[in-house]
Amino acid sequence: MIKNFKLKKNNVEIFFVNRKSKIYPNIWLRDHIKNTENWDFRTNQRKTFTANLAPDLKAVKGKILENGKLLSITWSDSSSPAKYSHKFLLNNSEKKQLKKNIKPWIGRDIKNQIYIDYNKIDKNKNFLNLLESLHKYGFAVIKNCKPNLKSVKKIANKIGYVRNSIFGGLWTFESDNKKADSAYSQEELRPHTDSTYSNDAPGLQLLLCCKYNAKGGASIMVDGLSIARELKKNHQKLFKTLTKIKVKGKYLGDGVDLEAERPVFRLNNNKEIVQVSFNNYDRAPIELPYKSTLEFYNAIKKFDQLANSKKYQWRHILRPGELLIFNNWRVMHGRGSFSGKRKMAGCYINKEDFDSCCRMNSIIN
Numbered sequence: 013m014i015k016n017f018k019l020k021k022n023n024v025e026i027f028f029v030n031r032k033s034k035i036y037p038n039i040w041l042r043d044h045i046k047n048t049e050n051w052d053f054r055t056n057q058r059k060t061f062t063a064n065l066a067p068d069l070k071a072v073k074g075k076i077l078e079n080g081k082l083l084s085i086t087w088s089d090s091s092s093p094a095k096y097s098h099k100f101l102l103n104n105s106e107k108k109q110l111k112k113n114i115k116p117w118i119g120r121d122i123k124n125q126i127y128i129d130y131n132k133i134d135k136n137k138n139f140l141n142l143l144e145s146l147h148k149y150g151f152a153v154i155k156n157c158k159p160n161l162k163s164v165k166k167i168a169n170k171i172g173y174v175r176n177s178i179f180g181g182l183w184t185f186e187s188d189n190k191k192a193d194s195a196y197s198q199e200e201l202r203p204h205t206d207s208t209y210s211n212d213a214p215g216l217q218l219l220l221c222c223k224y225n226a227k228g229g230a231s232i233m234v235d236g237l238s239i240a241r242e243l244k245k246n247h248q249k250l251f252k253t254l255t256k257i258k259v260k261g262k263y264l265g266d267g268v269d270l271e272a273e274r275p276v277f278r279l280n281n282n283k284e285i286v287q288v289s290f291n292n293y294d295r296a297p298i299e300l301p302y303k304s305t306l307e308f309y310n311a312i313k314k315f316d317q318l319a320n321s322k323k324y325q326w327r328h329i330l331r332p333g334e335l336l337i338f339n340n341w342r343v344m345h346g347r348g349s350f351s352g353k354r355k356m357a358g359c360y361i362n363k364e365d366f367d368s369c370c371r372m373n374s375i376i377n
């Protein structure tokens with residue numbers, strides 16, 4: 013609730029009950045008026061021509077309404093007052109709550125909390141559990157799926173829709189040395205994120221075990237946020253290097269030549285990590301000044317050592333009917349070496365569609 017406010021020359025200071033006061037620039041408040049003149053309630057789009065607003069506009073009058081639920085402000089360029097709810101002001105003043113309910117983890121933190129039953133997934137409560145696990149830990153395992161593409165499709169369509177890529181939409185694969193990608197080999201696949209060669213890497217990856225007649229081949233998960241936390245705490249310089257230097261990924265083969273680049277830790281305006289990208293297999297030659305080149309190699313050495321240490325890894329052999337689903341913008345995946353036959357099915361889902369599903373279900377705001 014709003015308990016008081018101060019109209020100043022260029023901003024408004026708002027005092028909330030049980031919170032620190034916040035200062036909002038006049039231009040920001042004026043830009044965010046939600047009335048029929050400034051906002052299209054049908055399409056949820058802004059109507060204000062922001063570039064036409066006077067930079068020196070003033071708050072002429074203010075009034076607290078409905079016991080602090082609303083603040084009304086009259087601006088120097090309009091006669092009718094604009095109303096702002098305390099919820100809107102609070103939600104948009106603090107750092108976005110991206111980190112809320114997110115739990116960076118190391119191997120031993122993961123017990124049974126990430127398992128969900130496929131047969132119960134249509135119940136809203138269980139679907140919410142799946143989303144919560146994906147949000148909190150960055151991954152989940154769905155048990156008791158029928159080992160076919162239908163199960164993959166059903167889960168994908170509950171969250172968003174199947175994304176198309178060079179691998180197709182829904183795919184199945186067995187180890188196949190004819191393919192240009194390391195994923196098809198039987199050697200250990202070290203932890204990585206997929207599609208560092210794509211400007212918009214897939215948000216979720218689904219991997220369903222359809223057949224397993226093999227030895228080894230454990231799926232590996234590593235939380236990129238935990239590695240970031242360790243580096244930030246004990247190797248600040250390396251962490252900074254990994255937030256600054258853009259690393260190019262490349263996929264050459266199968267009739268395509270794809271490239272994209274971004275730092276290992278991509279940050280938002282508030283210096284929070286929004287994406288972890290690391291794929292040593294797909295890394296293209298880096299062109300940097302001599303000193304930065306050495307800094308870069310130092311940084312990825314430490315990063316990769318941590319990602320490959322047992323402490324940070326969760327390992328689990330997927331059995332037929334188990335589907336691993338993970339956030340490819342946060343958690344790295346890998347697979348232990350194996351011998352024998354292993355057949356997998358899967359697909360990708362876009363990050364924004366996963367986020368949208370989380371917002372629609374109030375997992376994030």
Ligand SMILES: [Fe+2]
Binds near residue numbers: 195205
């Ligand atoms: Fe992969």
